[in-house]
Amino acid sequence: MKVLCVTCLTFLGISFGHAQLSPPVLFSEMNGIHFLEDGTALPIWGYGWTTDGFITLPGPLLHYQEGDDVVLAFHNPSPESHTIHLHGLDVDQANDGVPSTSFYVASGESTTYEFVATHPGTFLYHCHVTTTLHLTMGMYGMVLVTRSDGAIFENGPVVNQDVPLLFSDLEMATNLDPVGSFPFHDMRPDVFMVNGKSGSQLEEELIWTSPEAPTALRLASAAYSRIRCSFPSELNAQLWMSDGRAVPAEAIDSLDIYPGERFTVLIQPDEGYDGGFHAEFLHMIDDQLESTQWVQVKDNSLHPSNLISLQEPSVDWYPNPASDFIQTEVERNCKVWDSWGRLMFDGLIGADRLDVSTWPDGVYTSRAAGGKVSRFVVSH
Ligand SMILES: [Cu+2]
Incomplete structure (x- = not known):
């Protein structure tokens, strides 16, 4: 491949x-x-x-x-x-x-x-x-x-999106003076991040979910702290994978992530959900709570641009795979991202076919204005 x-x-x-x-x-x-x-x-x-x-x-x-x-x-x-x-x-x-x-x-x-x-x-x-x-x-x-079929592993649950959440921390004094940094066992991080963001910056990481299919939270820690995620019951959080392998699925309300660990947790809140979960950063040596970061989760029916989202069918692309042009049966507004999450197209698809002749081979994800996600393949 x-x-x-x-x-x-x-x-x-x-x-x-x-x-x-x-x-x-x-x-x-x-x-x-x-x-x-x-x-x-x-x-x-x-x-x-x-x-x-x-x-x-x-x-x-x-x-x-x-x-x-x-x-x-x-x-x-x-x-x-x-x-x-x-x-x-x-x-x-x-x-x-x-x-x-x-x-x-x-x-x-x-x-x-x-x-x-x-x-x-x-x-x-x-x-x-x-x-x-x-x-x-x-x-x-x-x-x-x-996987291109949306399953998190072979014969595993199919998700409608993957949300990478990378936890990390740093000590400002070290970054300001890396040459003069002191023994690392004395290090006390003072910036605590999810995807490089803290506090109000995390509003950009808001997770939109659909009640129809689970969202896969891809959790990983490069932090010095221990991370404790607390999942409210409304998120219906289930642990499915640990360190890149499937584990027996279990419902969870909290998860500890030690430095270097990775987990896949599926969430599937009901329609209208408006909440999120806490990630606590605890010092590895004295267990002191250093910071609490808040990751927002909302059902996509609450999206401001979303009027009749959940009644909207997903975008049916044809031909799929496509080599030169791809189109949809019903005219609709949609966005298309590549596998890096970069926006490839944002506009109305209908009579005008989408020219994908210069797009690299790969799997592309589209989302109709309604919030539904579908995928298509470009292969030349
Ligand atoms: Cu290096």
Whole structure:
């Protein structure tokens, strides 16, 4: 199978024929800026796409399909050595990014990490050079491996969306002075984040759910704290996967996530639900509650742009797979995202077919104005 991550290249208006297909390149830098809730600009190290040109906290989501032959290209123009450790993925030793057993990517060097995405699930990646420091400076992100049929694993439950939630924390003093950082066992994080956001910034991460199909929360922690999620009963939360493998499903009202752990929790609140859940950050040594972050969850019938959402059928695309053009039977407004969650189209589909001839091969997700989700495949 082809690597899906070439989709990001379309945002530069670049389209590649098969012969010229090249993987997108992740790069590392040590001169990034991350804005805290109060507007403070904090220095970070981290990863970004060379096509974007900047690093982010957390690093970009690496999203693959089960079975993909992944080629992850990595360039390190930063002044120090880094790696990409594929945390939890079944990769061979040469590709696992632990420098002592594989290799460093020194300043100015490039490499490719290659592996097969054998198991669907939630994973992490992070730099494995002086790990404690490089990780707390921001060198981490999530890897998500999904299936094209929407099931979270073979014969598992089908979900209508995946919501990555990556927990992390940092200590401002360390980021402001990484060279002079003190013994790490004394470290006391003072910024607590979900997808790099805290407090009011988290309003951007609001989760819209549908009562008709579960939403998969892809939970992972790169934090120094222990994370405790408390799920109200109205969310009907069920634990289905742990560390990239299926576990016997069970209803849960809370979940502890230790550093490096990943879980898949399905939620399916009723129509009209308007709430969310707490994520508490507890210090690993003295168990003190350091911070509580709030993740909002609303039923999509409450969406302001959503008038008769739940009565709207999903968008039926044809032909599917498509190579040149794709269209719908009924004229409707919809949005289309690629597998990286980037908006590919936003508008009215009907008499005018959608030209996908330059879109890279892959699975695309569409959502009608009504909020229903459907998927189609582009294959050339
Ligand atoms: Cu590093």
